[in-house]
Amino acid sequence: MKQFLAFITKEFYHVFRDKKTLLILFGIPLMQITLFGFALTSEVKNADIIVIDNAKDDDSEKLINKLRASTYFTIYEKQIGYNAIEKEFKKGQIKAAIIIPPKFNNDLIKGKKSQIQILTDGTEPNVAKMLVQYITAITMDYQREINATNSPMMMIIPEIRMLYNEEGNGSINFVPGVMALVLMIVCTALTSVAVVREKELGTMEALLVSPFKPIGVLLAKALPYLVLSFVNLNFILLLAVFVMKVPMQGSILLFFFFSMIFIATSLSMGLLISNITDSQQVALLLSMIGMMLPTIVFSGFIFPLENMPKFFQWFSYIVPARWYYTGVKSIMLKGLDIHYIWKEMVALSMMGTFFLTIAISKFKIRLA
Amino acid sequence: MNITEANITNNNGLLSKEEKEPVIICKDLTKKFGDFVAVDHITFEVNKGEIFGFLGANGAGKTTAMRMLSGLIYPTSGQASVAGFDVYHKQEKIKKNIGYMSQRFSLYDNLSPLENITFYGGVYGVPRKEIKERSRLLIEQLGLQNEANKLVASLPLGWKQKLAFSVAIFHEPKIVFLDEPTGGVDPITRRQFWDMIYEAASRGITIFVTTHYMDEAEYCNRITIMVDGKIEALDTPGNLKRIYNENSINDVFYKLARKATREE
Amino acid sequence: MNSLVLNNITKTFDKGSVLAVDNVSFSVKEGELFGLIGPDGAGKTTIFRILSTLMLPDKGNASVLGYDVVKDYKKIRNLVGYMPGRFSLYQDLSVKENLQFFATLFGKSIEKNYDIIKDIYEQIKPFSNRRAGKLSGGMKQKLALSCALIHKPKILFLDEPTTGVDVVSRFEFWEILKKLKSQGITILVSTAYMDEAMKCERIALIQKGKMLGLDTPQKIIESYPMKLYGAKADDIYSLLKDLRNYDQVESCYPFGEWLHVTIKNPNADGLEVLKTFPNSSTHQNLEVKIIEPGIEDNFIRLMNTSDNSRDNN
Numbered sequence: 001m002k003q004f005l006a007f008i009t010k011e012f013y014h015v016f017r018d019k020k021t022l023l024i025l026f027g028i029p030l031m032q033i034t035l036f037g038f039a040l041t042s043e044v045k046n047a048d049i050i051v052i053d054n055a056k057d058d059d060s061e062k063l064i065n066k067l068r069a070s071t072y073f074t075i076y077e078k079q080i081g082y083n084a085i086e087k088e089f090k091k092g093q094i095k096a097a098i099i100i101p102p103k104f105n106n107d108l109i110k111g112k113k114s115q116i117q118i119l120t121d122g123t124e125p126n127v128a129k130m131l132v133q134y135i136t137a138i139t140m141d142y143q144r145e146i147n148a149t150n151s152p153m154m155m156i157i158p159e160i161r162m163l164y165n166e167e168g169n170g171s172i173n174f175v176p177g178v179m180a181l182v183l184m185i186v187c188t189a190l191t192s193v194a195v196v197r198e199k200e201l202g203t204m205e206a207l208l209v210s211p212f213k214p215i216g217v218l219l220a221k222a223l224p225y226l227v228l229s230f231v232n233l234n235f236i237l238l239l240a241v242f243v244m245k246v247p248m249q250g251s252i253l254l255f256f257f258f259s260m261i262f263i264a265t266s267l268s269m270g271l272l273i274s275n276i277t278d279s280q281q282v283a284l285l286l287s288m289i290g291m292m293l294p295t296i297v298f299s300g301f302i303f304p305l306e307n308m309p310k311f312f313q314w315f316s317y318i319v320p321a322r323w324y325y326t327g328v329k330s331i332m333l334k335g336l337d338i339h340y341i342w343k344e345m346v347a348l349s350m351m352g353t354f355f356l357t358i359a360i361s362k363f364k365i366r367l368a
Numbered sequence: 369m370n371i372t373e374a375n376i377t378n379n380n381g382l383l384s385k386e387e388k389e390p391v392i393i394c395k396d397l398t399k400k401f402g403d404f405v406a407v408d409h410i411t412f413e414v415n416k417g418e419i420f421g422f423l424g425a426n427g428a429g430k431t432t433a434m435r436m437l438s439g440l441i442y443p444t445s446g447q448a449s450v451a452g453f454d455v456y457h458k459q460e461k462i463k464k465n466i467g468y469m470s471q472r473f474s475l476y477d478n479l480s481p482l483e484n485i486t487f488y489g490g491v492y493g494v495p496r497k498e499i500k501e502r503s504r505l506l507i508e509q510l511g512l513q514n515e516a517n518k519l520v521a522s523l524p525l526g527w528k529q530k531l532a533f534s535v536a537i538f539h540e541p542k543i544v545f546l547d548e549p550t551g552g553v554d555p556i557t558r559r560q561f562w563d564m565i566y567e568a569a570s571r572g573i574t575i576f577v578t579t580h581y582m583d584e585a586e587y588c589n590r591i592t593i594m595v596d597g598k599i600e601a602l603d604t605p606g607n608l609k610r611i612y613n614e615n616s617i618n619d620v621f622y623k624l625a626r627k628a629t630r631e632e
Numbered sequence: 633m634n635s636l637v638l639n640n641i642t643k644t645f646d647k648g649s650v651l652a653v654d655n656v657s658f659s660v661k662e663g664e665l666f667g668l669i670g671p672d673g674a675g676k677t678t679i680f681r682i683l684s685t686l687m688l689p690d691k692g693n694a695s696v697l698g699y700d701v702v703k704d705y706k707k708i709r710n711l712v713g714y715m716p717g718r719f720s721l722y723q724d725l726s727v728k729e730n731l732q733f734f735a736t737l738f739g740k741s742i743e744k745n746y747d748i749i750k751d752i753y754e755q756i757k758p759f760s761n762r763r764a765g766k767l768s769g770g771m772k773q774k775l776a777l778s779c780a781l782i783h784k785p786k787i788l789f790l791d792e793p794t795t796g797v798d799v800v801s802r803f804e805f806w807e808i809l810k811k812l813k814s815q816g817i818t819i820l821v822s823t824a825y826m827d828e829a830m831k832c833e834r835i836a837l838i839q840k841g842k843m844l845g846l847d848t849p850q851k852i853i854e855s856y857p858m859k860l861y862g863a864k865a866d867d868i869y870s871l872l873k874d875l876r877n878y879d880q881v882e883s884c885y886p887f888g889e890w891l892h893v894t895i896k897n898p899n900a901d902g903l904e905v906l907k908t909f910p911n912s913s914t915h916q917n918l919e920v921k922i923i924e925p926g927i928e929d930n931f932i933r934l935m936n937t938s939d940n941s942r943d944n945n
Contacts, residue, residue: 006736202718554671
């Protein structure tokens with residue numbers, strides 16, 4: 001045990017004396033999350049929008065004027081049919097269309113509610129989502145205005161349809177994906193480099209001739225990074241909640257517990273990589289590039305998995321980030337409890353155990 | 369020790385007094401890193417075709433001095449010219465006129481001998497046609513015909529070092545700097561290496577060499593021994609042994625270098 | 633009693649294409665200071681790695697302190713102090729931290745075992761808070777030795793401890809080894825510096841994985857089969873060329889300030905031959921003398937007679 005502690009102490013010295021490691025540890029998350037986050041939530045300005053005003057009454061006129069006054073859109077008023085709208089979308093000329101039904105004013109006054117339809121271009125889900133939010137907000141604003149003078153309440157209900165990608169995919173959904181990406185990369189890169197560095201510097205030779213057990217070497221390497229990753233997780237969570245404004249609907253405790261399972265899996269992966277490589281460069285490349293691509297493609301946070309060929313959908317089941325992404329979304333966005341994410345937990349735990357077992361059994365007790 | 373006198377008493381050199389043509393001239397050359405004086409007012413001259421041994425304990429300032437002379441870093445004060453070019457203003461010219469080889473970095477392991485020669489020849493602006501002709505000749509001289517297209521990584525160390533030296537003088541530099549060129553090489557290959565050095569010197573290439581093998585120091589026309597950034601001794605090996613009353617340069621070196629007070 | 637026995641050890645790399653160690657056998661007595669002398673690539677490091685259980689031999693067997701290097705590797709790892717050829721300490725840890733780490737790794741404490749490293753460690757103690765990466769070559773070697781010794785090994789493997797270290801530090805290092813030997817530690821040390829062979833009790837000369845000779849340095853020197861002459865003149869390079877071209881001369885190579893020369897005819901007076909060779913009059917200050925051969929002369933001789941010398945001549 002004393003040996004183990006000495007080893008861990010040493011590992012912490014390495015980390016705190018190496019600016020590169022610290023940079024990877026905290027620089028990458030900061031960069032990735034803000035970069036991804038802001039790139040995906042950046043405001044939409046001057047989007048071209050068609051408004052088809054089938055009512056042409058007082059209220060529709062006022063609503064359109066309100067929309068026009070906003071800097072988010074450039075409004076084109078046209079009198080065209082549904083098919084023509086789709087053509088405009090396909091040409092890529094407009095980002096959204098608003099259809100105001102006939103008798104808009106009439107419905108509002110008599111029925112106390114009316115509907116407008118908002119069509120958006122689902123191939124750009126983030127833009128679409130933003131536009132819907134803006135349009136809805138403006139419509140609500142208008143609703144408040146007319147309610148101030150009229151009673152009882154009148155309601156305008158925006159009916160939203162996203163063309164081509166009906167479900168949509170928004171910026172808030174991105175952040176859990178980036179979290180998975182960042183944790184995966186940072187954890188695998190750091191551990192694999194930490195082990196391989198000893199090989200490269202020749203200190204592994206000195207470790208191997210000592211009576212210290214191979215499993216000890218691996219665990220002693222992983223443990224400090226488990227701790228550091230926990231610190232890192234807090235950092236990422238703060239970024240997500242306070243900078244990226246991702247809500248935390250579920251239990252924080254569950255979130256941490258679940259994340260630590262994912263971190264442990266990633267660390268095991270890193271140990272595995274360190275076993276099969278002999279240079280820090282290769283280890284870094286493998287864990288950065290080799291992990292980044294599957295994580296981005298198969299976790300489902302950028303490309304919807306449902307649209308992929310079956311084979312890739314199956315493949316995505318062995319990508320740890322996929323499970324983490326789903327789980328985190330469930331906890332943070334949907335506020336679900338452990339009953340809904342036990343599958344993810346089991347899957348990740350199994351993968352972690354699997355990686356760790358191979359890493360330990362393949363650990364070379366000799367040089368070549 | 370009086371350096372001018374040492375130059376005149378040089379009876380081991382290839383050139384007599386009248387033919388002497390200094391290619392490296394150093395006067396009070398100094399390099400400071402902050403408060404640390406790495407090289408402390410060193411003064412010497414090296415003549416054309418001379419084999420000049422540069423000895424010193426680890427951290428005595430050899431590498432720093434060599435870097436200043438090969439145009440890699442600027443001196444803090446003092447004057448020096450290499451191949452007729454000032455070390456402050458003409459670094460680029462110096463680099464063109466010198467060759468450099470070290471134990472650590474010399475050849476690209478993942479290129480073949482031929483590719484290495486072509487690459488370095490190209491870097492130093494040797495015409496393509498000339499590279500082609502001479503590299504073939506060189507490969508033959510080194511007996512590397514069968515290895516010419518294999519990767520350098522697969523060559524034995526001794527061959528690598530011989531090839532590295534040939535590459536370093538391929539562009540016919542005025543001076544070649546050798547930083548511990550024979551470390552770890554077997555005794556026969558080491559001597560073959562020195563044959564090549566002798567041959568290059570006899571063609572007029574000045575050899576500036578550092579080594580940890582003290583018997584190799586004795587092959588030099590003149591040697592300096594640096595201690596704590598200063599030149600403690602500069603003379604022919606024979607004269608140094610006489611002056612310090614020792615049997616070998618090894619003992620002379622030990623006598624001088626053990627006085628050193630600083631470490632790296 | 634032998635601390636170390638190697639029987640016909642052979643090791644190849646790259647699926648047998650590179651022969652690193654070729655049928656090597658020798659043994660080291662308890663308390664002996666034994667030297668493996670040979671250039672880089674001779675196979676010294678591979679021998680050390682096999683003995684310290686870091687590599688498996690292809691053929692042959694070896695034992696350290698009676699334990700088999702393959703089967704009993706765990707026992708051996710507890711008993712051996714190994715200082716690899718590359719500086720294998722943590723550059724970003726301080727002198728003290730390195731020592732502490734290696735002591736704990738073996739389950740020992742610095743305080744309890746301090747007596748064994750005292751002489752060595754006292755020399756680097758003033759720098760105990762300095763990072764190992766910032767030490768000079770000589771100090772690094774002392775620290776590495778301290779770390780290899782801190783668990784009080786019975787046998788010490790030192791792979792080229794003096795490579796890249798200056799003459800003064802090398803001298804000091806060998807003084808330290810003598811002291812350790814006097815404390816009863818068996819030491820197997822390798823070096824590429826032939827002059828260091830004289831400081832060992834017995835030596836094995838190795839080249840390209842093969843043993844060229846094995847004996848005490850004195851006996852190896854005495855085994856030199858012929859007379860060795862020294863020659864020098866003002867222009868040593870042209871003298872070298874002239875002598876090599878002279879048909880009476882068997883071999884001629886530079887050695888320090890002299891050329892070392894052997895003569896083909898064992899009965900001829902070599903001094904006379906060298907004074908009167910065809911171009912002798914063109915050489916100023918020509919001097920000749922009989923030379924006592926050294927380890928290096930023997931090594932060169934053995935290398936040339938060995939089958940493997942093909943590409944060296």
